[in-house]
Amino acid sequence: MNPSEPPHSPSRLRAIRSFVLREGRLTSAQERAFAELWPRFGVDWQAGRTIDLPALFGNDRPVVLEIGFGNGESLAQMAEQDPERNWLGIEVHRPGVGHLLLEIERLGLTNLRVMRHDAIEVLTQSIPDASLDRVQLFFPDPWPKRKHHKRRILSPRMVQLLSRVMRPGGIFHAATDWEPYAEQMLEILDSAQDSFVNTAGPGRYAPRPESRPPTKFEQRGERLGHRVCDLLYRRL
Numbered sequence: 001m002n003p004s005e006p007p008h009s010p011s012r013l014r015a016i017r018s019f020v021l022r023e024g025r026l027t028s029a030q031e032r033a034f035a036e037l038w039p040r041f042g043v044d045w046q047a048g049r050t051i052d053l054p055a056l057f058g059n060d061r062p063v064v065l066e067i068g069f070g071n072g073e074s075l076a077q078m079a080e081q082d083p084e085r086n087w088l089g090i091e092v093h094r095p096g097v098g099h100l101l102l103e104i105e106r107l108g109l110t111n112l113r114v115m116r117h118d119a120i121e122v123l124t125q126s127i128p129d130a131s132l133d134r135v136q137l138f139f140p141d142p143w144p145k146r147k148h149h150k151r152r153i154l155s156p157r158m159v160q161l162l163s164r165v166m167r168p169g170g171i172f173h174a175a176t177d178w179e180p181y182a183e184q185m186l187e188i189l190d191s192a193q194d195s196f197v198n199t200a201g202p203g204r205y206a207p208r209p210e211s212r213p214p215t216k217f218e219q220r221g222e223r224l225g226h227r228v229c230d231l232l233y234r235r236l
């Protein structure tokens with residue numbers, strides 16, 4: 001942003017994002033992954049284009065979407081353990097995307113595809129109505145300072161987007177190690193009663209499903225002594 005621009009110029013009024021893009025360096029293996037594996041497993045962002053999910057995966061199995069997969073190791077593990085589902089991961093951090101591409105190759109996965117873009121824009125513009133069987137949001141950035149709470153990705157707006165893209169009976173699964181954020185998630189999701197029901201009962205966290213492998217950020221939280229909360233909601 002040009003500091004000499006007036007405060008209300010269009011570039012200053014751009015959307016508040018849930019991430020700050022730190023590009024980071026790619027390893028040479030990740031560079032190769034973008035060159036060789038992206039054409040096969042990557043999904044290019046195109047504004048306003050709706051993704052044809054059965055065409056993307058070559059079948060019409062149920063689709064699981066993971067938002068903000070980090071280095072993607074737990075996502076790759078879940079996709080390997082559940083080949084009857086199709087898996088789509090979205091992440092903005094390039095080294096994380098490169099890392100997941102390498103995991104796809106290492107594990108020989110055919111049921112996982114990757115996007116590198118803002119998940120909110122993808123949900124808004126690219127995912128068809130009632131097309132997702134499950135959505136996963138594991139350890140989203142907690143933005144602990146009050147002035148940054150507006151950057152938290154789980155918001156009433158996101159819940160509205162989820163209610164459009166998820167099929168009835170589908171599951172939204174969130175997990176966090178930041179208790180004030182967990183409480184806020186409960187409040188937001190429990191009040192979306194027209195669209196979602198808390199599988200653990202109102203105001204309650206769910207037992208951690210065995211199918212969720214530990215993630216990198218979860219392990220960091222645990223080292224810091226944080227309690228981990230899982231939230232599971234069924235789309236009505």
Ligand SMILES: C[S@@+](CC[C@H](N)C(=O)[O-])C[C@H]1O[C@@H](n2cnc3c(N)ncnc32)[C@H](O)[C@@H]1O
Pocket residue numbers: 018019067068069070071090091092093096117118119120138139140141142153215216217218
């Ligand atoms: C705290 S990390 C957690 C990563 C991983 N889920 C884990 O548990 O190890 C949150 C991740 O979400 C990604 N992220 C944040 N907002 C996003 C958005 N709007 N679209 C896609 N990815 C996003 C960040 O780049 C970051 O890698």
